[in-house]
Amino acid sequence: MKAWTRPEVPVLDPSPGRPRVHDTGSGQLVTVGPDDGAARLYVCGITPYDATHLGHANTYVTFDLLNRAWRDGGLDVVYTQNVTDVDDPLLERAEATGVAWEDLAADQVELFRTDMEALNVIPPDHYIGAVESIPLVIDLIGRLQATGLIYAVDDAEYPDLYFACSQAAGFLSESHLDVDAAIAIFGERGGDPDRPGKRDPLDCLVWRLARPGEPSWESNLGRGRPGWHIECTAIALEHLGEHFDVQGGGSDLIFPHHEMCAAEGTAATGRPFARAFVHAGMVGYDGEKMSKSKGNLVLVSKLRAAGEDPMAIRLALLAHHYRDDWEYTDADLAAARERLALWRRAAHGDAGLPASDTIDAIRAALRNDLDAPAALTAVDAWAAASVDIDVDDTDAPRAVARALDALLGVRL
Ligand code: 5CA
Ligand code: ZN
Secondary structure (H helix, E strand, C coil), X not given: CCCCCCCCCCCCCCCCCCCEEEECCCCEEEECCCCCCEEEEEECCCCCCCCCEHHHHHHHHHXXXXXXXXXXXXXXXXXXXXXCCCCHHHHHHHHHHCCCHXXXXXXXXXXXXXXXXXXXXXXXXXXEECHHHHHXXXXXXXXXXXXXXXXXXXXXXXXXXEECHHHCCCCCCCCCCCHHHHHHHHHHCCCCCCCCCCCCCCCEEEEEECCCXXXXXXXXXXXXXXXXXXXXXXXXXXXXXXXXXXXXEEHHHHHHHHHHHHHHHHHHHCCCCEEEEEEECCEEECCEECCCCCCCCCEHHHHHHCCCCHHHHHHHHHCCCCCCCEECCHHHHHHXXXXXXXXXXXXXXCCECCCHHHHHHHHHHHHECCCHHHHHHHHHHHHHHHCCCCCCECCHHHHHHHHHHHHHCCCC
């Protein structure tokens, strides 16, 4: 499907280098990106049943930093993102609100696009819906059938197809959960550990046969629709290839989603699915994780409609390290507005402190596990000194502004 408009990203002087980020699989900081050629990034996209909230925005801004760090280091980037445009939560919301599920999804994806554009997020090269990927999913299930890891659940009415995660090589090596914890979390996050007829509670649905009133598609597997994990596995393998660089998302996807994608991808290809699994922390509000199901949402579109500068929203997110869980309050935006005003004053001034140390500091911070807060501190120091009357480098304001746009995605 159509992504959103690509922003113009200033090109800075070359500065070869690769970022290090935290890989959930190894539990370590690892250097990501190939020595040459294109870095390949997959970030799990929205399930479009409610507009972009600050938790979503935080996740996509995080991976936008990685994208920018790679580009700044001289790499091309191939970025793929999905849209889970058919799945239980979307269908339930459509039913509850009396809207056609296709219309709900289309409206929410459009809102997401405008939010991402406003936040200056570089769009994916491949923006791919689950519905348009059904042929890919069917092919991948066929490949997995050849490994013997696909079975029909023992259910006379609906013998849906499952992938035997529990038998797959490397299963649980991404999340490092023990089996009991995994079963508990699986039940909380869309899984069905207790379904009768499964061979193991942790096996995951890959093809759900048609039920009355649910959307379904014809296939050699029987009329039905894809499970969630196989959707991302199929899209990533098709649009990035085997053993790509990073699969990203929020930390709520560590298990089961990314574990199950990894198990399916590894079984299909014989190679590790992604080289690194990178996760952004959860943004909370009013004491709980911000989520559509809890309804405690701060929506980017509402903030924008109330006149908030999208760059202040972006700065409010960047003030937190991507791996931290944090709770949003109005003070986050108030602080971001103040910071933005100071930066603008400095960047639009006639002169400033020389820029190169500050630009080096931003780069170094981002390459060190996307440490945006450290980058912001360096810019604060430059801006505070540059609004002083004793500075005389007339190139500095423009140089810093370009670097902020290119590296942090903050447009002044
Ligand atoms: N469609 C699936 C991924 S394939 C999905 O999880 N959709 S979502 O709409 O629920 O979330 C979209 C992205 O935002 C995911 O990467 C998710 O991890 C992230 N996310 C969701 N809620 C939060 C939150 N409160 N804080 C930070 N990130 C969040
Ligand atoms: Zn996904």
